[in-house]
Amino acid sequence: MYQTTYHRASSVDEAVSLFGKSSEAKFLAGGQTLLPVMKQRLASPSDVIDLGKIKELQGVELSGDVLTIKAATTYYDIMTNADVKKAIPAIAHLTSVLGDPAVRYRGTIGGSIANNDPAADFPAALLALGATVKTNKRSIAAEDFFKGLFTTALEDGEIITAVSFPVPAKAGYEKMRHPASRFALTGVFVAQTKSGEVRVAATGASQSGVMRVPAIEAALKANWSPSAIDSVSISASNLLADIHGTAEYRANLVKVMAQRAVTAAG
């Protein structure tokens, strides 16, 4: 690791102010990506501003039909939260299969979506559930937030404060774990909103990051059942391919995981 200056911010305002004063600062949430990258000397921020201890970024709120998860809430706290389990159990499930126990104790929802790894689990949940990303400046629809591999709509110095999820009628998430990293080799989140809209998002599959899967959405809109997806054809072009999964395999996983997510959603 290169030398850096560590700051523990006690409020979002202080974090923003510290960021403004630094030449090349990075915000630190759970550190599950940033710290390994820094240890390998692949990132060399002048300053690291820790958001993890900011009180206003912690916790979960269920208000009517909206579940709000504050940005610095850890996966473990999300996974074990009673409101999450009650309102959107698919999110509790997603966090329970995310990474490994060490990652779940440290990693946060805000850190995950700000990093927007193309194989991260949470972006699929946001996109499928039509979530809204709240920042210190504005609200951004999930649709507009994710901009491709490791890229988001966040501006320089902008801090995610929370994610709001409309509570769906039904939702499910299933993933094939990457055998080494435990990211999603491919994961699919399916959701049916209370107004009957169907949204399906896949992570770990596309070369451009998390994506909606319109063909499966249409099939499920017509018939919410795993068998409705049987005849859907997913193209392998533009899908990721690596030593753990060919593009054809990932195309298959989009279908199979979607079917299993529908079964899990009930």
Add this chain to the structure above:
Amino acid sequence: MGVEGIGARVVRKEDKRFITGKGRYVDDIKLLGMTHAHFIRSPHAHAKVKKIDSSAALKMPGVVAVLTGQELVDDKVGNLICGWAITSKDGSPMKMGAWPAMAPETVRFVGQAVAVVIADSKNLARDAAEAVVVDYEELPVVADVHAAIKAGAPQLHPEAPGNQVYDWVIGDEAATDAAFAKAANVVKMDLTNNRLAPNPMEPRSAVADYDAAEEHYTLYTTSQNPHVARLVLSAFYNIAPEHKLRVIAPDVGGGFGSKIYIYPEEMVALWASKKTGRPVKWTSDRTEAFLTDAHGRDHVTHAEMAFDANNKITGLKVKTYANFGAYMSLFSSAVPTYLYATLLSGQYNIPQIHAEVIGVYTNTTPVDAYRGAGRPEASYLVERMMETAARQLKVDPAQLRRSNFITQFPHQTPVIMAYDTGDFNASLDAAMKAIDYAGFPARKAQAKAQGKLRGIGVSCYIEACGIAPSKAVGSLGAGVGLWESAEVRVNPVGTIEILTGSHSHGQGHETTFCQLVAERLGVPISQVSIVHGDTDKVQFGMGTYGSRSAAVGLTAILKAMEKMEAKAKKIAAHALEASEADIVIENGEFKVTGTDKAIALPMVALAAYTAHNLPDGMEPGLKESAFYDPSNFTFPAGTYICELEVDAGTGKTSFVNFVAADDFGRLINPMIVEGQVHGGLVQGIGQALLEHAIYDANGQPVTASFMDYAMPRADDVPSFNLSHTTTLCPGNPLGIKGCGEAGAIGASAAVINAITDAIGKNNLEMPATPDRVWRTIHAA
């Protein structure tokens, strides 16, 4: 058996310090004035080193020195050696290129060191390393065996034309061909044994300390065999004479073979300590471990097995290309020859075997022995062949094995090994019973009704352990003898120290070796200490690998114990005014048999050291040593059966049951044996399902971190169902065969046999990743 004697499930003495974080590993050692080394490594798989400019780095804070490969040459430091000479079929010696510890001219794999920065801290060394400018001229690359053996392929070493180290053969080719000519059926297969990275939990590390006043060196290092390290460093590398070099291997966190070898970094640290006049520490990070720890396996093989009309095997023909990587590591040459082809008879009566092994250089990390070393490759080949043959001949796979088992011992195979004893039917029976083999068809049908693909796979392995009779290995080209030494010191107050040339890096020697003493003397193991891993304390030793520490190392201790006991009995008889022949040892006392006359061990020891009243002519003291050289290899064997289900939608494998029935001869501590089997099975399953060290066509490693290299985790493996059948090894007095490698040797074939049974397609390479299995299921 006493409560702490042979056969007792004694809790491990060493675990208190390991579990409470009090283990003392090399990286825990901090010496006054210690510097830190950071190696500058080639980013290219093959390149000329044109120029190294360290001028900017030398001006950076805390930098003590930047040393290069040319300075090693100038100081006449020797190249790394390969310690086992193999002769090709044309009678020529193996053809090796030089392996300098840091490359002065040419780099041949990604990660090969070209220079080292020595600085006041690890971070300062790393900072300065980034300022060293190395000018490379890239050369064409061969990254796998297929590329390396092509006509016109880029050449690694001028000494080895065609990138060929040797073309070695074993067995009678004409007789084997004749057997095939008469065969009723021939089974043919192409097999790949995937390259693995060993990944012990503790990475390699060295702390080197040169004392200028005494002209003496101390090297603390992560070694499985510190005496061999001292021997090689002294005899071949021209760094320090043996009597001026102390090598200490303290607590070592796993090795699996990868810590047998003397690597460039350890010898450079030793040399640099003298150059700089300061102690030098180097500790590998995980990526360096992936790049530089000797890899394992990496064979490409074509095999054919001949059967007569009664499904009896009549012959086996094997042609293997073994990838050695860019250089010949310490024991690499022996692995695909004498540790591999000599086990191709498996548990079967095979009248004729002929094998040809072609050793090949590629621009990859050097390959050497890794848990099992050649024997997993042999066992995988034989057991995949047997399963394939059963499918082709349409007979039950267990029955085909049984009808070909060797049942008479000793048995001379056509490939050197003479099996001393075994009962292969017993272990097959035990495993079949444990897994309810007879009930499998019903379970498979039931699973099918639920849309699941269920399979069962058998693997009957045999291995040659207790390495090894020195005269025999010497005649086959080994540069060392493979005996073991021990010393028993009974202290004046009766506590006991056992000094052993074996080295524990996870095996539990501090417990099992004490159990032998407890068994013989009836003293609690708390009164016994094991001393190992220090060349200044232990006279000599060949170290721990090849499942040899109990069969060879413990037998050496037994020999020393017998000498000590004989002397102690004389002292006791003298004190008790009895005949030496009437003295028996029970519960820590020397007794006159049939009487109540006795003298306790501490009193015997005290008498030995006070020497006030010893038998006439007896030397004082109670300390004996012994060297033990085994008369043969030992032959652990057993049957593993795996039952699993494959998810047709994803290709993912889930274990239903995994049974192991092993014959290791006598067990000293069954709990520790079970731990060894568990670990071995996980490594075998890891090879079958997950692990693969991969290079791209440019020789760039694709799997140099745990983000890409899939190590097995607890939830990837089942809970194992273990049992033992026993035939005592006749080759050593304790009847021990060894247990350290069996799991890794036998497991992978059981898994692949089960998956191919489940999916109904026989051709499937390791690792059977979900993607690969899914594609195999859906292949036309």
